[in-house]
Amino acid sequence: MKIGRLLLLMLGLTLGGASQADDAKKLRIITWSDYVPAEVAAQFKAETGIQVELTLSNNEEMISKLRATGGAGFDLAQPSQDRIAGAQQEFRIYKPIDLGKVKLEQFVPELIDIVKKNASIDGKLYALPYVWGAEGLVVNSKKAKIADYGDLCKPEFKGKTAVRLKRPTLMAFALASGKDPFALYGDIKGYTALMEEVGRTLSTCKANFRFFYDNKDQLLNGVRSGEIVAAMMWDSGAWRLNRENPDIRFINPKSGAIAWMDTYVLPARGKNDAAAYAWINFTMRPDIAAKIAKAVGNFSASKGAEQLMEPRLKEQFKESFPDGFRNVKWYPAIPAGLEEIEGRILDRIKAAN
Amino acid sequence: MVDTPAGGAWKGRLMLGLMLAPAVLWLFALIVLPHVDLALLSFRERLAPRQYGASLAQYRTFFGEPLYWHVFVRTAVMSAIATALTLLFAFPVAWTIAKLTRGRTSALLFVVCLIPFWVSETVRTLGWMILLRESGVLPQLLAHLGVTDVPVELLYHDATILVGLVYTSLLFMVVPLVNSFESLDNSLIEAAYDLGGNAGSILREIVIPHATPGITAGCIVVFMLTLGNYLTPNLLGGKNSQWFTEQIYTQFITRFNWEQGAAFGFLLLALSTAMVWVGLKASGQRFGDVMRRA
Numbered sequence: 001m002k003i004g005r006l007l008l009l010m011l012g013l014t015l016g017g018a019s020q021a022d023d024a025k026k027l028r029i030i031t032w033s034d035y036v037p038a039e040v041a042a043q044f045k046a047e048t049g050i051q052v053e054l055t056l057s058n059n060e061e062m063i064s065k066l067r068a069t070g071g072a073g074f075d076l077a078q079p080s081q082d083r084i085a086g087a088q089q090e091f092r093i094y095k096p097i098d099l100g101k102v103k104l105e106q107f108v109p110e111l112i113d114i115v116k117k118n119a120s121i122d123g124k125l126y127a128l129p130y131v132w133g134a135e136g137l138v139v140n141s142k143k144a145k146i147a148d149y150g151d152l153c154k155p156e157f158k159g160k161t162a163v164r165l166k167r168p169t170l171m172a173f174a175l176a177s178g179k180d181p182f183a184l185y186g187d188i189k190g191y192t193a194l195m196e197e198v199g200r201t202l203s204t205c206k207a208n209f210r211f212f213y214d215n216k217d218q219l220l221n222g223v224r225s226g227e228i229v230a231a232m233m234w235d236s237g238a239w240r241l242n243r244e245n246p247d248i249r250f251i252n253p254k255s256g257a258i259a260w261m262d263t264y265v266l267p268a269r270g271k272n273d274a275a276a277y278a279w280i281n282f283t284m285r286p287d288i289a290a291k292i293a294k295a296v297g298n299f300s301a302s303k304g305a306e307q308l309m310e311p312r313l314k315e316q317f318k319e320s321f322p323d324g325f326r327n328v329k330w331y332p333a334i335p336a337g338l339e340e341i342e343g344r345i346l347d348r349i350k351a352a353n
Numbered sequence: 354m355v356d357t358p359a360g361g362a363w364k365g366r367l368m369l370g371l372m373l374a375p376a377v378l379w380l381f382a383l384i385v386l387p388h389v390d391l392a393l394l395s396f397r398e399r400l401a402p403r404q405y406g407a408s409l410a411q412y413r414t415f416f417g418e419p420l421y422w423h424v425f426v427r428t429a430v431m432s433a434i435a436t437a438l439t440l441l442f443a444f445p446v447a448w449t450i451a452k453l454t455r456g457r458t459s460a461l462l463f464v465v466c467l468i469p470f471w472v473s474e475t476v477r478t479l480g481w482m483i484l485l486r487e488s489g490v491l492p493q494l495l496a497h498l499g500v501t502d503v504p505v506e507l508l509y510h511d512a513t514i515l516v517g518l519v520y521t522s523l524l525f526m527v528v529p530l531v532n533s534f535e536s537l538d539n540s541l542i543e544a545a546y547d548l549g550g551n552a553g554s555i556l557r558e559i560v561i562p563h564a565t566p567g568i569t570a571g572c573i574v575v576f577m578l579t580l581g582n583y584l585t586p587n588l589l590g591g592k593n594s595q596w597f598t599e600q601i602y603t604q605f606i607t608r609f610n611w612e613q614g615a616a617f618g619f620l621l622l623a624l625s626t627a628m629v630w631v632g633l634k635a636s637g638q639r640f641g642d643v644m645r646r647a
Contacts, residue, residue, distance in 0.1 A: 060607045067609065089402045090609070159506070165592075166607075211509060211591045225488045227506075336402060343608045344418070351420045351595060 027275040030055040030062050031078040032262065033216070035131070037295040044282055050275045059083050066093040071268025076276040081261045082331035084119040084127050090336055095266045096124035101277040106284040111301045115263060118333040127263035128280060129301035131293065134328050135168055136257035136320075137230060138238035142247045144229040148254040149176040152230055153205035162219055162231040163202075165212035165350060167342050168258060169232060173198045175255040175329070182332050192341050199345035203352035212350075223248060234260070236297030239316045250320045252327055259330045261301070395615035411616035421600065421617075428597040429624055431511070431586075432579040435518040439526045439575050440568065442519060447530030452539070466527050474521060478588045481517055482508060485589075509591035517585040522578050526571040533567025534560075569636045570643045573629050580625050597621055 029036060033056045041052040055074070057065070062079050066072075071093040079087070088094050104112065111129035119127035139146050144157060149172040152161040163169045174181040174194055184191040210228060213219040216237055222228035223241055235257075238250030264280050266273060282288060286304030293300040294310055299317075321328070398408035415421045450462045469477055484490050485507035492504035507513060537560065545555045561568070586596035597617065604614035633640060 064606045064609060206592070209592060210506070227487050339608060340610065343610070347420055350592070351423065
């Protein structure tokens with residue numbers, strides 16, 4: 001009897017504890033590192049009384065975690081814009097954005113158009129833009145000269161380059177082979193053939209990759225120490241290295257940098273939507289957005305933030321993209337099933353000798 | 354029927370049940386239930402968004418794609434090699450602790466074996482990375498001493514993975530070995546020398562037969578730990594690691610393919626069960642005896 005009562009008591013305590021934890025004064029965000037600077041979270045707390053709780057992650061993990069709980073556990077998530085529609089159709093992990101609660105006039109309209117195109121299902125919008133940038137090449141110009149993704153495979157760079165063993169790399173090398181992978185999204189057969197070709201290219205090139213990096217710091221350290229002379233990387237990381245060592249530069253590859261955009265989405269079973277909307281409106285305020293952009297090192301989707309950006313970052317952008325965003329490709333939404341094809345190719349590259 | 358002694362027995366059984374309850378609950382809720390769920394998951398296939406049907410497709414993929422069973426076999430072979438190496442290194446260490454030293458020295462040696470385990474596996478593995486990377490301590494030292502012309506990358510080789518695995522599992526081999534050796538009566542060895550035995554024959558005829566349960570226990574534990582290790586092969590092996598647990602992680606997390614991941618998980622479980630069974634049969638041991646030594 002006593003033990004039974006004790007068990008009940010313990011159960012009650014855990015449940016009680018859990019329900020107390022998700023009160024209206026807490027906002028649980030799952031996002032990328034650097035996306036929520038401590039300073040911004042502190043200011044939000046001062047203005048609204050809401051405490052931000054952070055979990056750091058990446059696209060795949062965000063989706064997997066939300067899938068495991070059916071969209072519970074977080075009030076706001078920040079996946080990339082091309083990864084939303086597919087995951088939503090497959091796993092129903094998000095809820096639509098209520099545009100009545102968002103100050104839409106704070107956003108850059110072109111970026112809103114992109115999410116409308118790529119992250120809408122049945123006329124309902126599931127995401128709002130947060131920050132954006134482009135993935136291209138980082139190069140130590142003292143030690144190497146490259147112009148396109150394919151140059152990473154030149155024999156003189158054996159063991160001195162790096163890429164991620166993930167889909168952006170497949171897309172980049174497909175573009176470098178002169179084909180457009182995004183045009184083949186709807187054509188499973190053509191896409192599979194293209195991916196197999198890219199897989200073969202990357203397998204032959206494997207000796208050139210010192211490692212496949214899976215976090216930013218691993219690559220940054222490799223480039224800093226000189227072990228890596230050229231790699232695929234997104235602009236902000238390269239610009240950070242550039243500030244430390246002017247020889248290290250971000251370049252827009254000949255076949256085009258690939259632009260990404262991370263977003264705000266509401267998990268299907270998030271408990272504090274009010275706080276999430278308050279956070280969205282707060283972080284899109286130009287003064288706050290500029291602080292975030294500085295911490296991330298990329299541009300914000302907030303309309304007024306660009307004027308407040310650091311002049312250095314603007315300069316770096318001009319140097320890396322002399323003709324603006326003309327030679328840049330945006331990721332379209334990934335149809336379900338494509339990632340299975342890519343997965344097999346990535347496994348083969350990993351196993352190649 | 355219910356007289357006092359029977360009532361007492363009933364109470365005793367109730368007490369026993371209550372004592373066992375945490376263990377049984379633990380086993381059931383955290384081990385049996387998830388496995389049943391995984392088993393069901395591994396036997397289904399995605400037909401369309403949110404539509405699944407029963408199928409053997411996941412297991413067919415495993416046998417159909419050479420890549421997967423290649424990694425599977427590789428993981429098993431590397432784990433077996435790591436286990437053998439661990440035994441080789443742990444044997445003299447355990448012998449020293451159990452037989453050649455006494456009291457404080459013996460305890461001190463034991464603590465030395467234990468110290469690396471005071472920090473987490475991640476930290477230990479990252480330590481190895483700092484030592485072995487091209488700009489790290491060891492390659493720089495080798496280049497400085499003139500052994501190599503330029504610093505060489507020591508990370509991302511199979512040998513590196515083995516070093517990491519042996520290092521991580523050494524303690525789990527030393528403990529059962531020390532237990533076995535301690536129970537070995539020294540007079541037996543002395544008697545063997547008196548009867549004209551030498552070091553080799555004594556090792557073969559007396560020490561190893563006596564320590565077999567301990568050796569088997571250590572090997573089983575180390576083999577299972579190695580087979581299921583994710584961190585060490587992943588960090589030290591880099592682009593060539595190809596460990597089966599990594600495949601499972603990738604299927605679950607990166608590919609969102611829980612069905613495939615579940616099937617892989619079961620194949621790994623079957624593999625470790627089979628290897629343990631073979632090990633027991635080969636050494637002529639019984640599972641219960643061996644586990645008591647571990």
